[in-house]
Structures are given as C-alpha cells and as structure tokens.
Amino acid sequence: MSEKIYVIGHKSPDLDTVAGAIAYASLKNIIEKTDLYTPVITGNINKETEYVLNKFDFKKPEILENASGKKVVLVDHNEFSQAVDGIEEAEILEVVDHHKVNFSYGQPISFNVLPWGASCSIITQKYFDYNLEINENLSGLMLSAILIDTVITKSPTCTESDIRIIDQLSKLSKIENWEDFGIEIFKIRSSVNVLSPREIIKSDYKDFNTNSGVFGVGQVETADLDEFEEKEDEILKELEEIKKEGDYHSVILLLTDIIKEGSKLFVASDNKKKLGQVFNVDLVNNNKVFISGLMSRKKQVAPKIEKSFN
Numbered sequence: 006m007s008e009k010i011y012v013i014g015h016k017s018p019d020l021d022t023v024a025g026a027i028a029y030a031s032l033k034n035i036i037e038k039t040d041l042y043t044p045v046i047t048g049n050i051n052k053e054t055e056y057v058l059n060k061f062d063f064k065k066p067e068i069l070e071n072a073s074g075k076k077v078v079l080v081d082h083n084e085f086s087q088a089v090d091g092i093e094e095a096e097i098l099e100v101v102d103h104h105k106v107n108f109s110y111g112q113p114i115s116f117n118v119l120p121w122g123a124s125c126s127i128i129t130q131k132y133f134d135y136n137l138e139i140n141e142n143l144s145g146l147m148l149s150a151i152l153i154d155t156v157i158t159k160s161p162t163c164t165e166s167d168i169r170i171i172d173q174l175s176k177l178s179k180i181e182n183w184e185d186f187g188i189e190i191f192k193i194r195s196s197v198n199v200l201s202p203r204e205i206i207k208s209d210y211k212d213f214n215t216n217s218g219v220f221g222v223g224q225v226e227t228a229d230l231d232e233f234e235e236k237e238d239e240i241l242k243e244l245e246e247i248k249k250e251g252d253y254h255s256v257i258l259l260l261t262d263i264i265k266e267g268s269k270l271f272v273a274s275d276n277k278k279k280l281g282q283v284f285n286v287d288l289v290n291n292n293k294v295f296i297s298g299l300m301s302r303k304k305q306v307a308p309k310i311e312k313s314f315n
C-alpha cells in the first residue's frame with residue numbers, strides 16, 4: 006500500500022479550509038485515479054462548518070496532529086506559522102491558496118496562489134478546467150465556503166471570478182438565492198449567546214510575525230453587532246489574557262457587521278498609539294472603535310499592521 010497524502014488547511018480551521026481540503030482531495034483522487042489523497046484538519050471545527058458539513062452530507066475530516074514525515078498538500082494557507090505542527094519536517098507536494106505568499110521550500114512544487122476571495126473558488130475553477138462534474142452536495146459545500154470567505158461578496162477580497170463561480174455553484178447546488186443562503190450561514194456563526202469570549206476571539210484566528218514580535222487577529226462576522234454588546238468588556242479582558250499568554254505585542258478582534266459593512270475593532274496592545282495610527286483612530290483612550298468599510302483582515306488589517314510594525 007502506498008503512503009497517504011494529506012490535504013490540509015490552516016490552524017483554527019474555517020469553512021474554506023475544511024471544504025477546500027475535502028474538495029481538493031477528491032479532485033486529486035479523480036485526476037490521478039487513486040484514493041491516496043485524504044482530507045484532514047488541524048483541530049476542532051467551528052459551528053458553521055459543522056452545520057454546512059451536515060447539511061451537504063459530508064463527514065468531518067479526521068484531525069492530523071503532526072505532519073512530520075508525512076506527505077502533505079496545503080490548501081488555504083502557505084505560511085508555516087499558520088500550518089499544522091511538524092510542517093518543517095513534512096514533504097510538501099503542492100500548495101493551493103489565496104493568501105499573501107510567505108513560503109520557501111527546497112524543492113520545486115506546484116504552487117497555485119491566486120488573489121481570489123476563497124480557496125474554494127480556485128478549486129472550483131480547477132474542476133471546470135478538468136471538465137469534471139461537481140455534484141449537488143459538493144457544489145453546496147464550496148458555495149458556502151466562498152460565501153463565508155467573501156462575506157457574501159461584500160468583502161474587498163471578492164473578485165469578479167468569485168462572483169461568476171458563486172453563480173455557477175448556485176445553479177449546480179440548486180440554491181437559487183445565494184444571498185439569503187449566505188445570511189443563513191452567518192446567523193449560525195454569530196449565535197453568540199452560547200459562546201465564551203475566548204471562543205468568539207478564537208473561532209477564526211490567525212497569528213502574524215513581525216520584526217517587533219507576533220500579533221494575532223480574530224474575526225467574527227455577524228448580521229447584528231448589537232448582539233455582542235453585553236460581552237464587549239469580557240472580550241477586552243480576554244484579549245489581554247491571550248496577549249499575556251502568547252507573548253503578543255497586540256491581539257485584535259474584528260467584529261464585522263455584514264449589513265452595516267464595517268467592523269468594530271477590539272484591541273489589547275503594547276503600542277496602542279502606533280496601532281491607532283495604522284487605522285487613523287484613537288486607540289489610546291478607547292480599546293474599541295467602529296470603522297466603517299473595514300471588512301477584510303487579509304487586505305485591510307494584517308498587511309497594514311505588518312508594515313507599521315516591521
């Protein structure tokens with residue numbers, strides 16, 4: 006028996022990472038006429054991912070704790086700081102992603118990065134390129150992931166290609182009104198009453214390295230910011246805790262309101278003045294502030310902080 010090839014997304018798996026691993030493993034198995042490609046995840050999945058997997062009849066992928074010595078394909082990330090433990094000792098065969106590139110590897114590999122709104126858009130396009138059929142459930146799964154990653158096309162990361170693919174998948178999955186369907190998934194994501202402040206911050210959370218240390222950014226999209234009002238103080242306290250534990254210079258939560266199209270920024274930071282300057286707001290006297298039009302961690306938050314703290 007040949008060795009399994011693990012298709013895996015980033016830590017703190019979100020829907021695009023999980024759906025991307027499932028869809029890409031299945032595509033690779035078809036085109037290479039094998040069953041060695043196996044979708045796996047780095048840890049527990051969030052609520053909307055569980056909901057979508059159930060809805061479209063997919064099993065939750067197994068958790069791979071450590072990739073050391075294993076063959077892997079990376080989807081939806083390329084930075085080692087966001088990858089499964091043991092990645093330094095893994096054999097990386099391929100990367101399919103839509104994030105900024107921070108990757109170097111000692112071998113020539115297939116490296117597919119496009120500046121699109123979701124990994125699942127890139128993977129859907131690959132199915133089209135190979136003329137492969139995408140069944141109703143797989144279409145629904147990938148459509149859901151693209152809707153979440155592009156904030157129902159409202160994120161500045163969303164491209165014309167994503168919108169075309171959303172339309173195509175919506176036909177294939179027989180989900181006619183994808184906007185309503187997107188809001189349905191976001192409502193599940195932000196039923197906050199049952200979530201602890203830490204779960205809110207960590208449900209979709211990423212670390213970034215700079216010359217002046219590490220910062221972390223969590224993001225939660227919601228159809229109603231007011232739902233979070235009662236938890237704001239606890240969220241700020243928890244950010245301070247996480248900052249201490251992880252030796253961060255800053256930890257940030259973006260609560261993104263998909264209807265108002267802006268985000269409330271919550272911060273714990275050693276340098277609130279500098280961080281405030283990044284966004285043109287006062288964070289010295291306020292640990293939270295609403296910024297209109299701020300929707301994307303990837304485009305509007307992480308690169309700006311990296312630039313200013315490097």
Ligand SMILES: [Mn+2]
Pocket residue numbers: 021022081103122123124154
């Ligand atoms: Mn993604």
